Ligand SMILES: Nc1ncnc2c1ncn2[C@@H]1O[C@H](COP(=O)(O)OP(=O)(O)OP(=O)(O)O)[C@@H](O)[C@H]1O
């Protein structure tokens with residue numbers, strides 16, 4: 001007589017377990033895309049009334065929107081500069097330096113860099129407006145004033161630079177947090193082995209630390225590139241996209257067209273474009289970085 | 304290919320001194336094993352030699368030159384870490400070739416050396432895998448190949464064979480020893496396996512609590528341990544240590560008394576190796592006991608005997624089990640090399656207890672006991 005109770009084996013039902021997630025995706029992601037797509041083919045304006053179904057919005061994007069090339073260029077500069085200089089570059093630098101110094105100091109340092117992310121966007125925006133204020137009482141101009149230089153009007157003369165700087169300083173903390181844990185998870189004996197094998201400290205960085213960071217950096221690059229392409233709240237707060245359209249990247253352009261000009265349908269059509277760019281970009285990255293190879297087999301076998 | 308000298312070297316981590324002042328001289332080309340319980344500072348000692356830790360005080364010298372201020376990468380030391388420390392992003396081939404990147408060396412030379420090292424540790428078939436695709440023992444051999452490939456002056460091995468199966472371990476032991484003889488680098492090996500230490504090493508350093516308890520040839524440590532720690536640590540099964548009281552030329556252990564060959568007084572500990580014990584009939588010995596367990600181990604039989612002086616372990620060679628559990632036996636001694644330790648745990652030189660005399664005559668008479 002055995003003491004084992006034999007239970008009938010029930011096959012797992014993946015659909016049942018996935019249902020809540022699928023429902024959420026459907027309501028909050030798929031439905032808006034469908035609604036947006038429909039609106040893009042109408043002439044909806046600020047009065048929310050649909051007069052006719054039409055392709056006019058797309059014609060306008062391709063043929064008659066004179067601002068669009070400039071906006072696309074701005075987007076390219078804004079996204080690549082913020083991404084590589086700050087969101088990845090500065091983030092990685094912060095992660096490496098803050099883990100090389102004594103632990104408490106490092107934590108304090110990282111805490112400081114996280115502050116703007118934790119403070120409300122409006123507060124952060126106001127801070128930058130104060131820093132860049134063209135009058136002699138602006139923070140930057142107080143500094144240039146003591147050096148005997150003429151006041152600078154950042155928001156007017158270098159709006160894109162200001163926007164990149166403001167977004168980068170916040171954005172770097174994301175990579176900093178993720179890469180800090182990556183650096184921490186490198187076993188210390190690996191660096192020691194490299195030192196004994198003849199590597200200098202620079203060699204340790206190159207042969208031990210960098211390989212360990214390459215995977216998370218790929219992830220951060222995709223993730224942050226997409227988020228930079230689609231968010232604009234700091235830009236809206238600090239320069240409002242101006243002067244004129246000088247610091248207006250694509251996402252903000254959609255917002256301005258839709259809500260400043262009341263062209264809802266046109267905004268929806270532009271948004272479709274952003275979606276296409278986003279998907280294309282993701283697929284490209286997927287290919288280039290061979291993401292699939294980083295997927296681990298499931299630890300639990302579901303029968 | 305380097306003589307190593309440590310002069311009062313210490314290592315502190317914050318307040319705690321994990322290595323007490325250490326003096327040590329290792330000859331050029333010597334093969335030395337470090338034995339000691341977990342946490343006694345074996346790895347720390349290796350890391351100090353490798354230049355990965357800086358000594359808190361004292362001087363480390365290679366061939367008479369102070370190397371305290373020389374970086375790990377300039378010491379030409381090969382090291383196998385306790386945890387292997389293979390580079391996860393490199394293949395086995397690249398791992399082994401890694402130290403050669405930092406030397407000026409032709410491509411063919413690199414390939415030749417890598418293959419030679421891989422052959423030596425029998426991993427030629429695995430060269431294109433990544434460390435994550437290897438078993439523990441295979442990783443250990445890759446680590447060994449990586450340490451050997453640069454032909455170091457000093458080879459430091461932190462339990463390099465611990466994950467190998469018994470057969471491979473014996474092969475690798477012999478292999479390592481012959482490589483070491485051939486290339487002549489000074490070698491320090493940390494191990495928990497006493498057989499490994501005894502078979503491979505010219506000398507053994509026995510460490511305890513951040514201190515060297517004794518340095519000597521395997522035989523020294525086994526036959527003449529300087530203190531109770533070494534006596535109890537070296538040898539499996541461990542030495543029997545019996546508490547007793549000495550008074551003049553008489554040693555009292557529980558209800559038995561033995562002759563001493565020199566004057567002594569006070570509390571002492573008496574040491575007796577299991578294989579030096581002869582089990583005789585109870586009448587023939589001063590100290591008697593009852594057999595508690597009997598463990599036949601093939602070539603020998605291992606007895607545990609309950610005596611008034613505590614549990615005593617005895618080994619008898621031969622396959623025959625001569626005493627059953629519950630049998631009364633007398634404890635006698637085959638060897639005249641018995642050891643006496645003072646109250647502080649240090650061996651009293653040239654003092655032996657005469658354990659055997661009394662029993663010898665009668666033991667012969669009563670041989671077929673039980
Ligand atoms: N970085 C460190 N900071 C503080 N204490 C440490 C550090 N490294 C080691 N120690 C301490 O130093 C002592 C010696 O450590 P070590 O690694 O040399 O032991 P070991 O003899 O190699 O032990 P094992 O056989 O378990 O490998 C231990 O008590 C350990 O806790």
Ligand SMILES: [Mg+2]
Pocket residue numbers: 345346347385461
């Ligand atoms: Mg260790």
